[in-house]
Amino acid sequence: MHVGFIHTYIHTYTSNISYQTRQNFNFFFFRLISKKKMWSKIWKCREEIKTSEQINYDVFGGLERNNDVVKAGHAEDRNNSTSFLHAVINMAGMLIGLGQLSMPYALENGGWSTAFLLVGLGAACSYTTHLLGQCMAKNPKSRDYKDIGNHAFGSKGRIISTTFIYMEIFMALVSYTISLHDNLATAFAGVHVSSGWARMSPPQLLAAIAVLVAVPTLWLRDLSSISFLSTAGILLSVLIFAMVACAAAFGGVRADRGIPVLQMQRIPAVYGLYIFSFAGHIVFPNIYTAMKDPSKFTKVSIVSFSVVTTLYTTLAFLGANLFGPQVSSQITLSMPQNLVLTKIALWATILTPMTKYALEFTPFAIELEQTLPRSMKSRTRMIVRGTVGSILLLLILVLALSVPYFEHVLSLTGSLVSVGICIVFPCAFYTKIFWRQIGRPLLILNAVLIAFGVVMGAFGTVSSSKSLLMSLRKSHSI
Numbered sequence: 071m072h073v074g075f076i077h078t079y080i081h082t083y084t085s086n087i088s089y090q091t092r093q094n095f096n097f098f099f100f101r102l103i104s105k106k107k108m109w110s111k112i113w114k115c116r117e118e119i120k121t122s123e124q125i126n127y128d129v130f131g132g133l134e135r136n137n138d139v140v141k142a143g144h145a146e147d148r149n150n151s152t153s154f155l156h157a158v159i160n161m162a163g164m165l166i167g168l169g170q171l172s173m174p175y176a177l178e179n180g181g182w183s184t185a186f187l188l189v190g191l192g193a194a195c196s197y198t199t200h201l202l203g204q205c206m207a208k209n210p211k212s213r214d215y216k217d218i219g220n221h222a223f224g225s226k227g228r229i230i231s232t233t234f235i236y237m238e239i240f241m242a243l244v245s246y247t248i249s250l251h252d253n254l255a256t257a258f259a260g261v262h263v264s265s266g267w268a269r270m271s272p273p274q275l276l277a278a279i280a281v282l283v284a285v286p287t288l289w290l291r292d293l294s295s296i297s298f299l300s301t302a303g304i305l306l307s308v309l310i311f312a313m314v315a316c317a318a319a320f321g322g323v324r325a326d327r328g329i330p331v332l333q334m335q336r337i338p339a340v341y342g343l344y345i346f347s348f349a350g351h352i353v354f355p356n357i358y359t360a361m362k363d364p365s366k367f368t369k370v371s372i373v374s375f376s377v378v379t380t381l382y383t384t385l386a387f388l389g390a391n392l393f394g395p396q397v398s399s400q401i402t403l404s405m406p407q408n409l410v411l412t413k414i415a416l417w418a419t420i421l422t423p424m425t426k427y428a429l430e431f432t433p434f435a436i437e438l439e440q441t442l443p444r445s446m447k448s449r450t451r452m453i454v455r456g457t458v459g460s461i462l463l464l465l466i467l468v469l470a471l472s473v474p475y476f477e478h479v480l481s482l483t484g485s486l487v488s489v490g491i492c493i494v495f496p497c498a499f500y501t502k503i504f505w506r507q508i509g510r511p512l513l514i515l516n517a518v519l520i521a522f523g524v525v526m527g528a529f530g531t532v533s534s535s536k537s538l539l540m541s542l543r544k545s546h547s548i
Contacts, residue, residue, distance in 0.1 A: 151360065151362065152357070152360040152361045152362060153362060154361075154362075154363070154366050154369070154370060157357055157360070157361050157366075157367075157370045158370050158373050158374050158377075159304075160357050160360075161199075161350070161354065161357055161370055161371065161374035162374045162377050162378055163303070163304035163307075164350035164353050164354075164357075165347070165348060165349075165350045165374065165375070165378045166304065166307045166308070166311075166378055166381065167303070167307055167422070167426075168242070168245055168246060168249060168346075168422070168480070169343070169346050169347025169348075169349075169382075169480070170307065170310065170311060170347065170381070170382060170385055170401075171249065171310070171399075171400040171401055171402060171419065172343050172347075172399055172400065172401075172476070172477060172480055173188075173343075173347065173382050173383075173385045173386035173389065173401070174385065174386050174387075174388070174389025174390045174392075174393065174397045174401050174404075175343070175389075175397050175398065175399045175400075175401070175477060176188075176340045176343040176344060176386065177329065177386035177387065177389075177390045178329060178330075178389075178390040178393075178394065178395065178397050179333060179336045179339070179340055180332070180333055180336050180337055180340035181329065181330045181331050181332035181333050182329040182330070182331060182387070182390075183331055183332045184332070184337065184340055184344075185383055185386065185387070187337075187340070187341065187344060188344050188379065188382060188383060188386065189379055189383065191341075191344050191345055191348060192348060192375050192376075192378070192379035192382075193375070193379075194493060194519060195345075195348040195351070195375060195492050195493065196371050196372055196374075196375035196376075197519075198351065198492060198493055198496035198497060198519070199351060199354050199371035199375070199496070200367075200368045200371055201496045201497065201499070201500040201516075202215070202218060202351060202354055202355055202358070202496050202499075202500075203354075203358050203364070203367040203368060203371070204500060204504070205218045205221065205222070205496075205499055205500055205503055206218065206355055206358045206359070206364070206367075207364065208221075208503055208504070209221045209503075212355065213355065213356075213359060214352075214355050214356060215231055215235065215351065215352045215353075215354075215355050215491075216228050216231045216232050216235070217355070218231075218355065218499050219231030219232075219495065219499060221499075221503060222498070222499040222502040222503050223499075223502060227499070230495075231495065232437075234487055234490050234491050234495070235352050235433065235491065236433075236434060237486075237487045238349065238352070238483065238487045238488060238491060239430050239431075239433065239434065240462075240466070241479065241482070241483040241486075241487060242349075242426075242430065242483060243423075243426070243427065243430055243431075243463075243466050244466050244469050244470050244473075244479060245470075245476065245479050245480050245483060246422070246423035246426050246427075247277065247281065247423060247466055247467055247469075247470035247471075248470045248473075248474050248475070248476045248479060249400060249419060249422075249423060249476055250277050250280055250281070250420060250423040250424070250470075251273055251274065251276075251277040251470060251471065251474060252273075252400060252403060252474070252476060253400070253402060253403070253416050253419045253420045254273055254276040254277055254280065254420055255272075255273035255276075256402075256403055256407070256416060257413070257416045257417065257420060258272065258273070258276060259407070270471075274471050277467070277470070277471065278467060278471075280420070280423075280424060281427075281463060281464075281466075281467045283424070284423075284424045284427045284428070284463070285459075285460050285463060287427060287428035288427065288428055288431055288435075288455075288456055288459035288460060288463060289452060289455070289456035289459070289460075302421075302425045303422055303425040303426060303429070306418045306419075306421055306422045306425065307418075307422065309414065309415070309418045310402065310415050310418045310419060310422075311381060311385060313405075313411045313412070313414050313415035313418070314385060314388060314389065314401055314402075314405070314415065315388065316411050317392075317405050317406070317409060317411045317412065317415075318388050318392055320411075328394065329387075329390045329391065329394075338485070338526065338529040338530040338532070338533035338534075339477075339478075339481045339485075339530060339533045339534050339537060340481075341484070341485065341526050341529075341530045342480070342481030342482065342483070342484035342485035342488075342489075342530040342531075342533075342534050343477065343480055343481050343484060344484070345484040345485070345488050345489050345492060345493070345530075346480055346481070346483055346484030346488045347382060347484075348375070348378075348488075348492055349484070349488040349491065349492055351491050351492050351496065352433075352491060354371075357370070385401070389401045389404070392404075399476045399477035399480075400419070400476060402415045402416050402419045427463060431459050431462070431463075434459075434462075435455050435459060438454070438455060438458060439451055439455060442454060473538065473542065475537075475538055475541045475542075478534050478537045478538040478541060479538070481530060481533075481534035481537075482530075482531065482534040482535060482538060484530065485526070485527050485528075485529075485530025485531040485533075485534055486527065486530075486531045489523045489524075489526065489527035489530070490523070490527065492523075493519055493520070493522075493523035494519075494520050494523040494524060494527070497516040497517075497519050497520050497523075498516075498520060500516065501513065501516050501517075
């Protein structure tokens with residue numbers, strides 16, 4: 071009999087009875103076990119029950135009864151079923167997304183020498199992913215990014231990690247919605263759509279309709295029912311890259327535009343665009359726990375980041391050479407509109423945000439359900455979850471339509487939030503957890519990366535904020 075099955079059985083059977091009764095039940099159950107080899111496993115399960123019944127303060131200060139068997143389980147209880155190749159695909163799929171659209175724009179504005187910055191950030195983020203894996207191995211009870219923060223700095227680490235995670239999710243969804251609006255405007259150029267009850271431009275109205283179409287996915291409580299959206303998002307991202315490459319090869323566009331060497335004044339904003347493109351660290355601990363052989367996690371990160379960095383660099387030079395200074399902040403908006411390839415790329419970009427809403431909302435939905443009373447019915451939980459999600463999505467829509475400046479919002483997200491999640495926090499977590507074992511060279515490296523991330527993040531935040539405010543002032547003055 072598998073120890074995980076016994077643990078689940080005991081936990082389920084005794085979850086609703088008093089502590090003393092549970093203790094009596096455990097004693098009686100142990101007396102029935104005669105094999106010595108099973109004794110230690112059963113005893114470990116008993117300890118896990120006690121651990122899972124502890125009362126903890128959640129990130130918002132309320133009380134949360136943690137009855138999640140998986141979170142309380144040890145490494146041997148995990149469902150390790152992901153192969154090396156599958157883990158690479160999952161990690162690369164999390165990285166390839168919205169950021170690839172802005173790569174040509176970032177390279178053109180920063181200069182071709184910023185390709186070294188792009189590659190360097192890819193290497194740094196691969197290293198910090200390795201650090202997260204080491205932190206996970208140090209504490210087998212850690213299940214996600216927030217658990218690592220809690221292990222390193224206690225409840226403060228969890229609160230800060232959770233805050234940054236939700237900020238990144240919210241701002242990323244705003245960027246996705248802006249991209250949806252911009253590409254819909256191009257795809258339906260010349261089409262007149264009007265509404266008598268809403269003072270909205272045709273692109274805004276189309277974007278609102280598209281978001282409303284995606285709202286029902288937020289009401290789905292079974293995550294397996296939306297898992298196909300993850301695969302669809304990956305395929306759409308690969309399709310966009312393929313269409314841009316085909317347009318360069320067969321679209322009749324001459325790739326002979328010169329790229330400036332370096333434009334220092336634009337480096338902070340370009341840094342934000344680059345670092346956002348490598349933002350995926352909040353999910354990497356989950357990939358670690360799902361692997362058959364977690365010891366290969368570092369190799370997974372090296373292969374994944376190498377593939378993604380190569381793709382980004384290729385796409386950056388390709389788009390910058392094709393369109394030069396006229397390149398848009400989203401490469402799909404610069405492609406010749408008469409090509410079938412362009413239409414495919416546009417629709418792939420339009421569909422991508424619609425696959426992201428439910429997936430990106432999932433971490434918040436899980437946290438929300440944990441704060442609800444345990445006595446609440448499943449249907450009521452679904453209504454609360456769906457209502458809150460719908461309100462947030464409508465808020466995101468309003469914000470995206472009010473601030474439709476893709477490159478500035480993306481750069482601000484990268485500089486303000488992503489740099490912390492991707493570089494600063496992993497180095498700080500590792501340094502704190504391994505303080506007694508860490509060597510001087512590694513300590514210096516982590517300190518340098520933390521300082522670099524903080525400084526560049528500050529400059530990038532100021533630069534992108536100024537650009538955003540200037541764009542807003544110009545739009546209101548017209």
